[in-house]
Amino acid sequence: MKDLTPLDPLLHSQLRLAIVSLLMSLDSAEFTFLKEKTGATAGNISVQLDKLSTAGYIEITKSFKGKKPLTTCKITKVGLTAFEDYVKALKNYIE
């Protein structure tokens, strides 16, 4: 019987998993892009981004695009490893 590792609770959430999956495949993405692709509210995304950033899974850069504030997100090495481990664990559960 396979040893089932528990799924990372930080990633095992619909919105956070969606955000990390998007960032996994991109070099960087803006807040509005994440909002558009996930269909979530700005408030909810902000909260989840904060959680992911505090855990060191993503890196958030704040700047300006013209006069508008711009939030850009990027996955970190820690986030990448966590995502890979999550997918591995998920595979074990499904198998």
Place this chain on the structure above:
Amino acid sequence: MKEELSHTESLKIINEMISEAKNSFDKNGSFYFLLWGWVIMIANLSHYILDKYTSYEYPFVVWLITIPAIVATIWYSIKLKSKAQSQSHLTRLYGEVWIGVGISIILSLIFMSKINFNHTAIIMMSAGMGTYLSGRMLKFKPLVFGAIALWLSSLICFTLPMTEQHLVASIGILAGYLIPGYLLKSMEK
């Protein structure tokens, strides 16, 4: 949004988001091939005609046309970057490849006297490498064939005198940049 996720739901989210990210790859690569294709082809042809059929002393002034092209390239890439809401790994890599090609070309121009004025052959070789990698990254075969045309023109340039090299290079650029560039543009629509 509900927090309890089943394993299959998790997989579904991952798959959906990865394909969403894939679809957001920007499609503006043809602009650079067309701009530089026309600029280099016109400059090479003019240089060849002035050198071969006139007694004009400074045929190389035609290359000043590359200065507005450099400005246009920088302006366009800044405009694209500020418009894009995301950047894929591929887009970043694509840009890096052409920066590398640009640096190689500048080095061959600085030391053209040391390489026996075979800089046109070296430029075709470097352009071939950039086009080959772009073709592989975009999975677009005409660019790969374009790269072969550029390498072939580099090979021929090495065997010819400097003046004739310009004629071969203009044909190489037509086959290596312009034809695949227009095919790429028609795919982007």
